[in-house]
Amino acid sequence: MTQEFDCDVLVVGLGPVGAALSALLAQQGVSTIALEKDLDIYPLPRAVHFDHEIMRLLQKLGLADSMLAVSRVAKAYEFRSADGQILMRYEQAGQSSPSGWPASNMFHQPTLERQLRSLLAGTPLADVRLGVTVTALSQDEAGVTATVTGPDGDRALRARWLVGCDGGRSTVRTACGIELSDYDFDEPWLVIDAIVHDASRLPVDNLQICDPARPTTCVLSGEGRHRWEFMMLPGEAPDQLLADDFIQGLLKPWNVAGAVTLERKAVYRFHGLVARSWRQGRILLAGDAAHQTPPFAGQGLCSGMRDADNLAWKLAAVIRGGADPALLDS
Helix, strand or coil, X not given: CCCCCCEEEEEECCCHHHHHHHHHHHHCCCCEEEEECCCCCCCCCCCCEEEHHHHHHHHHXXXXXXXXXXXXXXXXXXXXXXXXXXXXXXXXXXXXXXXXXXXXXXXXXXXXXXXHHHHHHCCCCEEEEECCEEEEXXXXXXXXXXXXXXXXXXXXXXXXXXXXXCCCCCHHHHHCCXXXXXXXXXXXXXXXXXXXXXHHHCCCCEEEEECCCCCEEEEECCXXXXXXXXXXXXXXXXXXXXXXHHHHHHHHHHCCCCCEEEEEEEEEEEEEEEECCCEECCEXXXXXXXXXXXXXXXXXXXXXXXXXXXXXXXXXXXXXXXXXXXXXXX
């Protein structure tokens, strides 16, 4: 790295995708600066599932055993009718995978993020800077310059490449003027996360209730946690769904009063969106900045982590191996 550059790759956003990308790049001798606008990890659950390919990525980072210890292997995924009849059962517990790791794992996202950040803290080539916001971007044939503001005031950072891992409302994508293609899937759902006190009263499998009156998802989360998702119906308002008495009414058929305590409640719009370009010169997008998917197959975080794995070796090949930058278009 010459004096002209502060790092090889500037990573904007330090969720699981940005953290994994930074760690994977550092493993291959690529220096990174990772910027995150928030000072702390978001403390509540969001993503709750990763598959065997992501476990293999975590193995590469040395985190597979520690994450397996705090995750729950999903035994099965059942689709049921409104009256409880099993329409389809997809066995997962005994399913072998090409990587050898469990095919489906339920986890607690803040736990994963803490492990990734702890890894980065001991990685000399990864420089994590919290409370820092990108306010402007420019690029030329040699690199990218980001104007940032943070605890130390305003400054410019220069890197050979920049990757926006900064989520669905990506500042990087907006700064590049990249529009989103809409797949016309737009549904509001109530998401409820609960801490479990009596696991014997909760389902042991992941469930999709195919009830036309109100489609519902009920899945495991990390150890000691459970999640429900209820589709918002026409005429309902988010405030109505978020009321505690309304939530208790939705949970009443599950007979979990006293067995769980609500940890988080939120109304999300489940989207199908893809950025029309994932690369603009020396700026790239990854994770939700590049693509957003409804969570029904639990592949939102997985697809973002695959982006990190895909980009890491390609960027290393371009920066350290002299590969043609056109590789990054693949």
